[in-house]
Amino acid sequence: MLLEAKNIFKAFRDTVVLNDISFSVDQGEVVSLVGQSGAGKTTAVRCVMGLEKCDKGTITINGRAVCKTENGVCTHATKKELAQIRRELGMVFQAYHLFPHLTVLENVTLALTDVYKIPKTEANEAAVAMLERLGLGDKINNKPNELSGGQKQRVAIARSCVTNPKLLCFDEPTAALDSALVVEMVNIIKDLAKKDGIGVLIISHDEKFVRDVSDRVLMMEQGRITRELSAEEFKQIMRA
Ligand SMILES: Nc1ncnc2c1ncn2[C@@H]1O[C@H](COP(=O)(O)OP(=O)(O)O)[C@@H](O)[C@H]1O
Numbered sequence: 013m014l015l016e017a018k019n020i021f022k023a024f025r026d027t028v029v030l031n032d033i034s035f036s037v038d039q040g041e042v043v044s045l046v047g048q049s050g051a052g053k054t055t056a057v058r059c060v061m062g063l064e065k066c067d068k069g070t071i072t073i074n075g076r077a078v079c080k081t082e083n084g085v086c087t088h089a090t091k092k093e094l095a096q097i098r099r100e101l102g103m104v105f106q107a108y109h110l111f112p113h114l115t116v117l118e119n120v121t122l123a124l125t126d127v128y129k130i131p132k133t134e135a136n137e138a139a140v141a142m143l144e145r146l147g148l149g150d151k152i153n154n155k156p157n158e159l160s161g162g163q164k165q166r167v168a169i170a171r172s173c174v175t176n177p178k179l180l181c182f183d184e185p186t187a188a189l190d191s192a193l194v195v196e197m198v199n200i201i202k203d204l205a206k207k208d209g210i211g212v213l214i215i216s217h218d219e220k221f222v223r224d225v226s227d228r229v230l231m232m233e234q235g236r237i238t239r240e241l242s243a244e245e246f247k248q249i250m251r252a
């Protein structure tokens with residue numbers, strides 16, 4: 013299993029936000045976490061990314077522990093271990109966090125040259141190929157503020173995918189998109205999962221999008237996963 017999260021607990025002060033949740037994502041699989049605002053979805057993904065430390069539980073990504081709990085004691089990956097784990101992770105945030113002063117190409121190559129120390133020509137080649145795949149070949153020299161919302165999001169995806177992550181997380185990827193762009197997003201995510209074998213974890217409350225993109229759907233309510241559904245079961249529930 014690519015991602016395995018087991019018995020995760022997390023409280024902020026005395027508010028329990030994750031109350032014993034377990035979930036997994038396999039290679040090439042698209043799994044969605046759905047549920048009302050405040051259910052704990054973002055916190056769950058932040059724990060996976062190591063951006064938030066859970067209080068109890070075990071999370072492994074490709075065999076490496078973000079945190080583990082043994083005999084009731086929870087230990088977290090060191091900074092160095094986390095840096096290693098993050099090399100296999102990509103995250104597309106709700107606000108795309110592009111650098112406004114950099115071009116599209118520079119936004120996408122930055123991690124390759126600065127974190128992965130890949131030579132600039134090689135980084136440029138990889139970035140251009142990824143941008144072309146996402147239909148942005150003619151935008152490489154534009155600045156983010158010259159792009160539409162859908163295009164900005166694709167730049168954010170290109171930036172996350174150019175480093176060849178094994179696991180890709182999206183927080184509300186369709187929040188700012190109209191329906192035609194949602195279809196496009198479904199195709200992009202499916203392509204990354206099925207062609208590249210990337211495991212994808214999505215947070216969303218867009219039911220149609222979730223229905224079309226997911227292999228499995230986990231329903232969250234007040235810090236718990238209340239139902240685990242196959243794509244087909246989720247479709248049936250939506251029809252009802
Ligand atoms: N850093 C934080 N400090 C305190 N409470 C937080 C923090 N982050 C999230 N919460 C609370 O945790 C709950 C779950 O939030 P979140 O994970 O963002 O839910 P969702 O993404 O499902 O809307 C909410 O009640 C929220 O107010």
Ligand SMILES: [Mg+2]
Pocket residue numbers: 053054055215
């Ligand atoms: Mg959220």
